[in-house]
Amino acid sequence: GKTANSEEKKAALKTASEFIDKMGYPKHTQIQVLPETGETPLFKQFFKNWRDRDQTEGLGQAYVSGHVAKIEKVPFDAATLHTSKAMAAQHGMEDDGSGKKQIWRIEGSEKVPVNPSTYGQFYGGDSYIILYNYQHAGKQGQIIYTWQGADSTQDEIATSAFLTVQLDEELGGSPVQV
Template sequence: QIQVLPESGETPLFKQFFKNWRDRDQTEGLGQPHVSGHVAKIEQVPFDAATLHSSKAMAAQHGMEDDGSGKKQIWRIEGSEKVPVDPATYGQFYGGDSYIILYDYQHDGKRGQIIYTWQGADSTQDEIATSAFLTVQLDEELGGSPVQV
């Protein structure tokens, strides 16, 4: 049986019969190692979230709407419901859970709202879907004006 193959379209089964078969641009082993002196250096800049509000330039760069003094409400997703989180535990998020955060603020005399959705890396698909659905529902309850993040 004869099989016709286009040039450079040879299959591995065909190539196995030729000891010195080389493809164009084929590398041997892992290729050439890069010396650390030739790799771009990345400057590590320390980041302190507490300084965002004290530096107007930094706050603008990171999209901060105000000084963080607005009202926060946080809910954890349990089943198909959002359950209020105890304010004493605000800021503690668990990887197996999903959360919805509503932030109310005043900026230049105008009221603004942001809805954040936090989906833990180990959240179930149901929790992730529910958090997305409940975020949209909360946005609609608030007249569609909040920004969703």
């Protein structure tokens, strides 16, 4: 963590190196140091009860537009993530995008399946839940993404949060929520 002194950090690296040796992993196995609160979904998936600071349970707290800091909009082309290994690593991509996707749009108090022919088309007035199943290092992983359009109603935003938690519970709590 950020409060660890240099001796503690050195001890952690030494312990990681000893673990690699003890497990018989190849000498070229890399140790990745993650900053506190910078853990990737791939890392978090190994901890069933992982909770981020300020993570809410259930519906959580609703934020009113105008009372939340403005976020600078930066051009971003998701289609290029899989063509650039550096960009994929920078944005925490778990694989090459070949996993199985399921997308639902929030309608009223329900999630309604989106036609696969329209995957990738999201509308600013709607909210969506995306379940992504992937294989990494021979293990099955799942990530649940929640996409809330800039013009989604507060009801849709709250419903998408609730249904995301519900889907996570239906899947045994193992997916990582993003």
